[in-house]
Amino acid sequence: MSKQSGGKISRRKFVKLTGGAVAAAGMTSAFLFPARAMAQQKTLKIVQWSHFVPGYDKWFDNVFTKEWGAKHNCNVIVDHIAIGEINARAAAEVSAGKGHDLFMFLAPPAAYEKQVIDHREIYEQVQSKHGKMNAVAERSTFNPTSRKFFAFSDSYVPDPGNYRKDLWSEVGFPNGPDTYHDLLVGGKKIKDKSGHPVGIGLSQELDTNMAVRAILWSFGGAEQDEHGKVVLNSKHTIEAVKYMRDLFKQAQTPEVFSWDPSSNNRGILSGKLSFVQNAISVTRSAEKDNPDMSKNIQLTPALKGPVRRIAAEHVMSCYVIWNFAENKEDAKLFLADLIDNFESAFKASEFYNFPSFPATVPDIQQLIANDPKAVPNDKYKVLGTVGNWVTNVGYPGYATAAIDEVFNTFVLPTMFAKAARDEMTPEAAVKAADTEVRRIFDKWK
């Protein structure tokens, strides 16, 4: 039946002939019209923030992605957006069901779990090569209930203390405060003596969110326990709130209620503040714009509280691949290759991005202990212990969608601020915040 006769062409032959013709036409057109051939390349679309360190974006956009694109015959398009636009942009892409193949968040995007692929496969591939990821990355991208990795973290940013060495030396703390008690005692002395206040924010913004969490945890309090149960209303939390109230009254000024994320940077760089808790954006800005001040601003690890020494990551780099991404395979490959090249990323970010996979920067201690831009050269050496004190938002549990809403609606900054201003007693402020956290947790059950 299938045999054909005479001048007739069999179906198989027809497919071969036409297929060959189409391939030849394609090759010819690729030769004649290289621009059109380029258009047939695969495309990988990435969106991420405009990095604080411009050198990182230069490396990422002009070196790494270019080389990666050439190697994989893929046209990599990188779009940069401001921090404040990230959540709205993500919501818009999900709503449209269209957008970038790789979307980078600066906080754990647990609420988007159902819209993203399980990133486990990438983690497994990377871990087989570079060893285990650190706890902060795991607890920021994994949902223990669904057992799904809703994001992939390449890095996080530490949140150390930045202090004025000259001012703190004058009051007997040449190495800056080591504990929250030191901060209160020394900060008060400095303010009384020279008028320079401490700069821990009490406003509705990122840096405050991180700083008050560090105080809360250091005093033994937490929003939730390791199983995700709300435990905010505790004597530890009340003690933390009382401490913040004392710190505000004795060593700060009301301007902390009006701050945005860049206010404490400006405050210490202008010479007004004696201490802030922030990423190394402070010291890097000083090195670039104010070398004299740079010598005076030094770093200290997370301060020790009555219970522990701990601080949140300042920002958490979390990439997601949407379910609707058009080029999932290259997106996965890209992330794995980014980790392979993380030492370059670490250097390009000027030590801002710390690795989620510690083994990717094996000589990290040597690098940070000898930075030619820093005065002294080992200024960043204190970050060598960051693995011992950094944790995720949601500690001691995981970074869940409920924790994210608590974070983004500023429940904790409001709790601390109301007590600091005596709008509420510490007990009442904690109770009100606990009620609000429970209300939010109930919604996300």
Add this chain to the structure above:
Amino acid sequence: MIRRQRWLGPVMFMPAILYIAALVGLPFVMAFFYSVGDVKVGSVGYHFVGLRNFISVLHNPTFQIAVRNSFIFTITSQILVLVGSTTLALALKEAFPGRRFLRFIILLPWVAPVSIGSIGWKWILDSLYSVISWVLVRMHLVKAFDTPVWLGEPKLAMMSVILVHTWHMLPFATVILLAGLTAIPKDIPEAASVDGAGFFRTLFQITIPMMLPIINVAVLFGMIFTFTDMTVIYILTRGGPYDTTQVIPSLAFFTGILGSDLAEGAAISIFLVPLLVVVAYMVLRSAHRAEVT
């Protein structure tokens, strides 16, 4: 010709209808749909939950603060806008050298994007670099280390956002009132003047009563713009300090977009609807009256 006229009207009208349907009607329907569902930013399905989101919102103390603040923000700024725009309109009606330039300057805050203007004000009111505080210090009215924290003290922060919003809204109301003022026949105030009426008597017994329909339109439009606006507050205070400048639209944004709970964000914004319906009804009635008179 008659056939052409029959379809020309609807065709000309269609872009406006499409615009309103796509950019106002559809989002409104979706907001209502979301508010009775369990929609989060990452949801893949939809489940009807009745009034659960509204009940949850009512249990949120910040919502109660936001409702109160919305009224304070709107009513105070509209009173200031009304007084300011009436004064400006009366002043700008008279011919004097540089009037056109002054009108242009006054119109600028309305023409410039509100976000740009608000960022400028953020710097003017900054805790460290406030030019206002600098001037006050130089005039020895405040101490250098004890300057007012314009955006950090609850009352000052509310006052600041109200004044910045008033600054933005003033030109719009001024232009409307100026149009109304120029429409008053000149012979009426002239006759009053001949009869011995002074400036204030003419103003309160002739000018303002005659402008009342147009004033109503300006105020009611201003109320709608103010109740639904969050730009000034988002840029200046983000609802702080500790939620003391939070208003309904900003809380809806924080909860819905930043907090990822679209359903509750929609429920918060839906609370504005009855309020806006009343205001819209009053706008339409005032406009109708103005048309009739």
